[in-house]
Amino acid sequence: MSDVELQHITKHFPGVTALDDVSFSIRDGEFFVLLGPTGAGKTTTLRVIAGLERQDEGTVLFDGEPVDDLTPADRDIAFVFQQYSLYPTMTVYDNLAFPLRSPLRRLPEAEIRRRVEEAAGKLRITHLLERKTANLSGGEMQRVSIGRAIVREPRIFLMDEPLSNLDAKLREALRVELQHLQKTQGSTTLFVTHDQIEALTMADRIAVLNHGRIIQIGTPEDIYDRPATTFVAQLVGTPRINLVEAARENNTLHIRSSELHLPVPEEIDLPATFLIGVRPEDVRPDPAGEFVGEVILTEPLGVETILHIQSGGQSLLSLVSGMSDAVIGDQIRFNIVHTRLHYFDTEGKRIS
Ligand SMILES: Nc1ncnc2c1ncn2[C@@H]1O[C@H](COP(=O)(O)OP(=O)(O)OP(=O)(O)O)[C@@H](O)[C@H]1O
Ligand SMILES: [Mg+2]
Known part of the structure; x- marks a missing residue:
C-alpha cells in the first residue's frame, strides 16, 4: 500500500473550475473520506488520482513519486464506482477473477482461485461464486464490485459513493464490513461520500470539499467539535446545528x-x-x-x-x-x- 499526496491540483472544465488548488495527503493505510455536496469536485478528485482525468495544474504523488505521467493501469489503483459495473453474463467467480486474468499479470490459475476465494470469504459472497451477476441483489452486486477491487491488491483504493444506491439497512451493514475490511487489510483508501454519517463513522480523517475547494481537513472529532466554517458546521450533525x-x-x-x-x-x-x-x-x-x-x-x-x-x-x-x-x-x-x-x-x- 502507498501514501498519496495531492499538491495544488486545479482542474477546469468549460465554464467551471471543478478543483481549485486542492492539496491533501493520505497516509499509508489510512481511511480518508472526501465529504462534500453534489458538484463539489469529489469524483473529479478521484479521476485525477486514478489518471482518468489530467489536472491543469499541480502534482499527484504516490509514495513521494509524481505519477502524473503514468497511465491509469500503471498507477495500480482499484476504483469502486457508485454504479456497479459487472459483467452480467459471467459468474461472480469470473467477475472476481477478471482483473487477475489480464495478460500483463500472467497469474497461475491456482493463485487466481486462492485470491478470489479469499476475497469472497472476506465479503461473505462465497455462496454466490457460481451465480451469474445479472440476478443478484444490489447489495450483493456491490459486494462483488468491492471484491473485484480487493483481489487485485492495488496500491490504493478509490471508492466513489459505493453505498449510495443501497437501501438504508444494507448501507449500514456494508459500511461496517467495509470498515472492518479496510482495518484488517490496512489498505490506503480514499472514500467519497456526500453522507456525513458515513464520513463521521468510517473516516480516520475527513476532507470537506465545496465548490472545488478544501474547506477543512481533520479527524471526525475535529470536524464535528471544531468546524472551521458555518458550512462545515451545517454539513455534519443530524439534526442540523x-x-x-x-x-x-x-x-x-x-x-x-x-x-x-x-x-x-x-x-x-x-x-x-x-x-x-x-x-x-x-x-x-x-x-x-x-x-x-x-x-x-x-x-x-x-x-x-x-x-x-x-x-x-x-x-x-x-x-x-x-x-x-x-x-x-x-x-x-x-x-x-x-x-x-x-x-x-x-x-x-x-x-x-
Ligand atoms: N467531464 C466534464 N465536463 C464538464 N464539466 C464537468 C465534467 N466533469 C465534472 N464536471 C463539473 O465539475 C464539477 C465537479 O463535478 P464532480 O463530478 O467532481 O462533482 P461531485 O462532487 O462528484 O458531485 P456528485 O456528488 O454529484 O457526484 C461539477 O460542476 C460538474 O458539472
Ligand atoms: Mg461524484
Missing part, C-alpha cells in the same frame, strides 16, 4: 429576536455582531432551566426525540434521548450548554 445571529450587549451575548442572553466567553475576542452555533444536543430541557420556550413540533425517533422549541422569534432544535413526553404547545424550560458553543464571524468563519 442551530445557527443564530447574536450581538454583544453590555456584559452578555444576546441572541437576536429572543430573550436569550448568554455569558460572554473568556479568551474569545468577539466582534459586535456574529453567529452562534449550538448543537441540538446542547439545548437541554430542564425543569429548572434558565430559558423558556414553547414546543412547536416533536419528532420522536425512538432512541431520541427532536424538539422544536420557539423562544421569542427564534426557533431552536433540541435533541433529547429516548421518547420525550413533551407535546406541542407545552411551555418548556431549557438550558444552553455555554461551554460548547461555536462562534463564527458574519462571513461564516470560526472565531476561536
